[in-house]
Amino acid sequence: MELQELYIEVPEWSRESVKYDYYGNPDGKQSYQFFDNLPTVMEMSSKEIGLDAIMKSNIVQRHFEGKGFATKWKPGRYMLAPWVATNIYKGALGEQAGEAILTRLGFHVEPMPKGLEERFDAVISLPGGEKAFVDFKYWMTARDNKDGAEDKIEDMLSGKYGIRKLIYINVFDLVHAAGSESKQIIGATPDNRVIEVPGLIHMDGSVIVEHVDAVREFLS
Numbered sequence: 001m002e003l004q005e006l007y008i009e010v011p012e013w014s015r016e017s018v019k020y021d022y023y024g025n026p027d028g029k030q031s032y033q034f035f036d037n038l039p040t041v042m043e044m045s046s047k048e049i050g051l052d053a054i055m056k057s058n059i060v061q062r063h064f065e066g067k068g069f070a071t072k073w074k075p076g077r078y079m080l081a082p083w084v085a086t087n088i089y090k091g092a093l094g095e096q097a098g099e100a101i102l103t104r105l106g107f108h109v110e111p112m113p114k115g116l117e118e119r120f121d122a123v124i125s126l127p128g129g130e131k132a133f134v135d136f137k138y139w140m141t142a143r144d145n146k147d148g149a150e151d152k153i154e155d156m157l158s159g160k161y162g163i164r165k166l167i168y169i170n171v172f173d174l175v176h177a178a179g180s181e182s183k184q185i186i187g188a189t190p191d192n193r194v195i196e197v198p199g200l201i202h203m204d205g206s207v208i209v210e211h212v213d214a215v216r217e218f219l220s
């Protein structure tokens with residue numbers, strides 16, 4: 001991807017607010033409109049992309065500061081293009097937030113084996129426990145996995161990579177954020193090889209202890 005595809009030059013009147021308005025589909029770069037006279041206004045900002053929300057977690061904020069990552073967006077001539085912010089940056093936020101929280105809570109988080117970096121995000125484990133692939137999500141609303149996910153899971157857990165468990169972890173609490181009164185907080189497959197964890201932290205940044213305990217039990 002060329003450098004000019006990564007950023008949008010914003011008008012001077014929009015720079016101090018560190019946001020811009022646009023209209024289009026973040027899954028593609030075609031037919032975008034920017035700044036004014038938009039049929040529907042969509043906002044690009046640190047709030048909308050989720051950076052402000054995860055900075056409510058002291059664990060995540062300290063992790064970002066230690067790594068030299070931005071904890072807020074600053075005024076400037078250029079800002080991330082919407083297709084980059086949505087498809088690359090937001091996913092990276094989820095990965096780093098998930099790694100920060102689990103590491104702080106005693107889990108060992110290591111990179112994916114060479115050649116498998118695009119399949120899932122990391123491998124996690126506890127001392128004396130099993131390893132599991134982990135796929136961090138940064139969703140604000142519940143959604144289904146993409147087509148082909150089942151085939152990918154079957155391949156990854158076939159045993160040829162030495163790991164037989166997988167965890168999907170969303171950073172934020174989807175159950176309570178959606179107003180659900182359901183008591184089912186962890187979804188697991190019948191063979192207990194795959195679980196879905198709908199949140200590591202509440203919207204105020206506090207850790208969801210029962211969800212973390214469920215991950216501990218799954219790896220024990």
